Amino acid sequence: STNVRNALGSGTQYANGVAVADIERSSLILCGKAFADSAMLKDALTALAAPILSARGGLPVPGWLLSSGGSIVLLFAPVEVIKSCSEIQDVLVSTDSGVVICSKQSSVLFPTKSRPPQLFTKPATVVVVSSDSTDALPLVSKLSPGQAAYHFLAGYEDGKFIPAYNRAPSPFDQLALANSLFLHLKKDKTPTYLINAKSSGKQIDGKDLMRLIELAQSNGMPDSTKPEDTRVAELKGKYRGFISSKFGKCLPEEFSF
Helix, strand or coil: CHHHHHHCCCCEEECCEEEEEECCCCEEEEEECHHHCHHHHHHHHHHHHHHHHHHCCCEEECCEEEEECCEEEEEECCHHHHHHCHHHHCCECCCCCCEEECCCEEEECCCCCCCCCCCEECCCEEEEEEECCCCCCCCEEEECHHHHHHHHHHCEECCEECHHHCCCCCCCCHHHHHHHHHHHHHHHCCCEEEEECEECCEECCHHHHHHHHHHHHCCCCCCCCCCCCHHHHHHHHHHHHHHHHHHCCCCCCCCCC
């Protein structure tokens, strides 16, 4: 009804209904076929739980935990890249996005693969995956905490920007979330890498992407930042233009391309 639509104006409407997370009252309001839409329910539950987790010292982020070689990797990537790589899915703790990082441990919001809820060690490596068919981004490069936060904030996907790699509604300001990630990485000195999911204009396959992630886990990969050329300069300009228009010019000084 019109009255319900007005009352739920701040909610997120999907094809099958409406979901609203009332954070102040710790309540969910679901209308239509929302009960049968798992994606809608998970988005609403994430929005509801995030402030509580944050207040208790956790950092909820829209990423994945990857378990490989006896260690945990925190992975940020476009959803399309995750869905297209079965080799990546095989080693994910959960195929659903949503991770909580604490002082010494980490966990996923929605366990899948019939696994019970479990606590893991804090990620030993962080990998940020972007897609750039112009090859302005190197195939792999080492990032400082400020660079990692900057690329996380941009969420670049071959001409498009998806801030913080998250299309779902969030109670958090994306810039504040990127700053929290920056502080965690800086405090723990967590090795962080940027991987370009495209090479020569083509998507790299799952085996090659997994190989790059495993190399990042070894923390022995040299910085392969490309020299400045017109493509790099143009891409940097796109980043600056988007981030300035979206978040203003008051970024932490450590944030950089």
